[in-house]
Amino acid sequence: MxxxxxxxxxxxxxxxxxxxxxxxxxxxxxxxxxxxxxxxxxxxxxxxxxxxxxxxxxxxxxxxxxxxxxxxxxxxxxxxxxxxxxxxxxLEILPVEIVVRGYLAGTTSTSILTRYKKGERVMYGHEFPDGLRDNAKLAEPIITPTTKAFDGGHDEPLTADEILSRGLLSQEQWQTVSTAALALFKRGQEMVARQGFILVDTKYEFGIDADGTILLADEIHTPDSSRFWLAD
Missing domain, CATH: 3.30.200.20 (Phosphorylase Kinase; domain 1)
Incomplete structure (x- = not known):
């Protein structure tokens, strides 16, 4: 064969x-x-x-x-x-990965569940109340950005303020990608819900083309970039 x-x-x-x-x-x-x-x-x-x-x-x-x-x-x-x-x-890939989360989930060092279980209550610029259960649905989806690690490096957590203060993105770029990411996540959740799934969290990567336009890059809503659960 x-x-x-x-x-x-x-x-x-x-x-x-x-x-x-x-x-x-x-x-x-x-x-x-x-x-x-x-x-x-x-x-x-x-x-x-x-x-x-x-x-x-x-x-x-x-x-x-x-x-x-x-x-x-x-x-x-x-x-x-x-x-x-x-x-x-x-494209010139932007140096920030836009991770959108709808649930308190995950197992890696950058996941909000891992950090929550260690006692952290302020993560990625968001405040979390005490008493949340594992895999609880968040009040609304949030963005938990990380650095974009190249050549096998590890991504590091960021806040919106750090992205701007470190010059990783301009205010206009951050507004564009964060607005797009939340809208993409909403579309993804709605579409998979009709098939009996939950889109739990995902990451988006963006880049700038020769004309200066910000474009979605790499992949979107695949098992390599996203977490899915069976709705039932």
Whole structure:
């Protein structure tokens, strides 16, 4: 049986490679970028394995969501020449990941449940009351931004004030991405609820194209970037 696992996509003829935990990316002419989603799977900042067809599933799930949210926020996608491949606009990726949470959940060091159980009540610029139960629904979705770690680094928690004071984003950029993220999350929650799921939390990445427009990048509402629960 032929090998059906795409564990890497190394193309030495293409310039400016970037090998992420899941995607192998290169520059193309005319301010374009090719993103090849491999079958690698990662968790807790580690590549764990490669699963047949995982890259195709991930790419096509992201495609579904990009096409169902471009009325809220434009995205980087130009074409899908292959089930594993996206041709997108070349972007300057913003150095902040926009994480939106609707529930007190998570297991990593940056999750609000982990920090809440350690006794923290002020996190990411938000105040939390005493007495919340694990996985409780928040009064409303909140943004818990982190640094955008490259080359396998670890993301670090941020507040909106820190983002602005450190010059990571301008006031206008922060307003744009935070407003878009909450609207995207709302759309995602509404759509998956009709299928019996809960979108618990997710992350969004944004970048700036050659014209200075902020675009949604990378992926959206996939199991690689989001937590889902069965509604029942």
């Amino acid at each position: 032929p090998n059906r696992v795409l564990d890497h996509a190394r193309i030495p003829e293409l310039p400016n490679p970037y090998f992420g935990k899941v995607r192998d990316c290169y520059d193309l002419p005319d301010n374009r970028r090719i993103l090849i989603t491999t079958d690698r799977i990662s968790a807790f900042d580690r590549i764990l394995a490669a699963i047949p067809f995982k890259g195709q599933v991930l790419t096509q799930m992201a495609r579904f969501w990009f096409e169902n949210t471009d009325d809220i926020c434009p995205n980087h996608v130009l074409d899908y020449p292959d089930p594993n491949v996206v041709i997108g606009k070349k």
